[in-house]
Amino acid sequence: MSNDRIVIIGAGMAGAATAYFLAQRGRRHIHLLEKEKIAGTQSTGRNAAILRTMIPEPLLNRLACTSARFYLDPPEGFSSEPLVEKVGVYLAAGPNHAATLRSWCETNPENGQVPVDPSVMYGRIPILAPGLTHVTHKADDGVLDVHAILQGFLRGACREGTELLLGREFLGLRVEDGRLAGVETSEGFLEADKVVVANGGWAAASGTFGPYALPFAPYRRHLMVTSPLPEVDPHWPVVWIVGEEFYFRPESGGLLLCGCDAVKVAPEQGEVSDPAELEKTAIKAARWLPGLADARIARSWAGMRTFVPDDLFVIGADPRLEGLFWVAGLGGHGITCAPVIGRLAAEWIAEGGSAHPAAPALAPARLLG
Ligand SMILES: Cc1cc2nc3c(=O)[nH]c(=O)nc-3n(C[C@H](O)[C@H](O)[C@H](O)COP(=O)(O)OP(=O)(O)OC[C@H]3O[C@@H](n4cnc5c(N)ncnc54)[C@H](O)[C@@H]3O)c2cc1C
Structure with a gap:
C-alpha cells in the first residue's frame, strides 16, 4: 500500500469525488484543502443541479451516461437520499x-x-x-441532489482517513531542486508527494501556478x-x-x-x-x-463555468512536474459527470495513468503543444 502524501486543493465536487475514489483505492494520507469555511460553496453550490446526459460532445456524453448510472444506483451507504429526482x-x-x-x-x-x-x-x-x-x-434524467452527492463523496473519503481542512487556503506550490515538495498554505507549509489541483475557476488565478499554469478561463x-x-x-x-x-x-x-x-x-x-x-x-x-x-x-x-480552449475536462498528470495533477476545467458538466471524473482522477493519481478510453483526450499533456 502506497504511503504517498496527497494534497487536494479545493473541496468542491471535483476535489470531493477525487478524494472519495482515492480512498476507495486504499489511499489513507489525503489532505483535502478548502479555503472557505464550508465545502462546496462555489460552483458546486451555485449550479442548476440538472442531470442532462445529452451533451452534444460525444466523449462527454458517454461520461455523463456512465455517471448517471452511479447516481441512479449509488454504492451501498453512499446516501440515505435518492440522488436524482427523475423528472425527465x-x-x-x-x-x-x-x-x-x-x-x-x-x-x-x-x-x-x-x-x-x-x-x-x-x-x-x-x-x-x-x-x-x-x-x-x-425520462431518467432530471434534477440532482447536489448536497447529498457532495456529502456522500466527502463522508466516504473522510471515513477512510481523508482530512478535510476547511478555511485553509492554498497559496502556491513549493518546488525544490525541480522536485515537488508540497504546498504553501494560509496555515503554513504542508509536505506532499502529490498535489491535485481541483480548485474550479481559481485554476485560472493569474500567478498562482507560475510556470505550471494552464489556459483555464x-x-x-x-x-x-x-x-x-x-x-x-x-x-x-x-x-x-x-x-x-x-x-x-x-x-x-x-x-x-x-x-x-x-x-x-x-x-x-x-x-x-x-x-x-x-x-x-x-x-x-x-x-x-x-x-x-x-x-x-x-x-x-x-x-x-471553467473551460480550456477545447472545452474538454482536464484530468490527469502534468508532465512538467512529477506529482502534479489537475482535475479542473469541468465547464457546465462537473456535477453530472463527477463520478467518472473522480474515478479517472484517482486512477491517474494512484496508478500513474488510466486505461479509460477517454483518458488521453482529457490529459493535461494535450494543452502543452
Ligand atoms: C450557473 C451554473 C449552472 C450550472 N449548471 C450545471 C448543471 O445543471 N449540471 C452540471 O453538471 N453542472 C452545472 N454547472 C457546472 C458545475 O457547477 C461545475 O462544473 C462544478 O461545480 C465544478 O466543480 P469544481 O469542484 O471543479 O469547482 P468548485 O465547486 O468551484 O470547487 C472549487 C473549490 O476550490 C476552492 N478553492 C479555490 N481556490 C482555493 C485555494 N487557493 N485554496 C483552497 N481552496 C480553494 C473553492 O473555494 C471551491 O470550493 C453549472 C455551473 C454554473 C455556474
Missing part, C-alpha cells in the same frame, strides 16, 4: 434549430433521448409559448428563481430550448430560469452578479413563458 428532460427546438437537435441525437445514439410529439410536452407544461416543433425526451453564468407560482407543478420536467439558449425547471414552488449567459471573467468576479445579464434572462423568460412576465424574482446569483 425535454430538449425542444423550433424549425430554425431542429437540425441542431437532430444532429445531437444522431451523434449520440446511445444516449437514450427519444423523439416525442410536441403536444406531449405542451400537455404537461401549458404555459410554454408555442413554436417548439421538434422535441425529444429522456472561467465564464460567469447567472440563474434566477421566481417566487412560488400557482401555475407551476413542482414535478414538471426540465425544459431545454435548443438554439435559444434558455432552460428552466421547477424550484421552490416557482421556476429556476437560465438564459445561458457566458461572459469571460477573472475568478474574483465569477460570483458578482451583472444586472444586465439578469435582464437578458428575464427577456428570454418573457418570450418563452409569456404568462409569467410579471412573476417576481425571489433570488438570483452567478457562478463560474
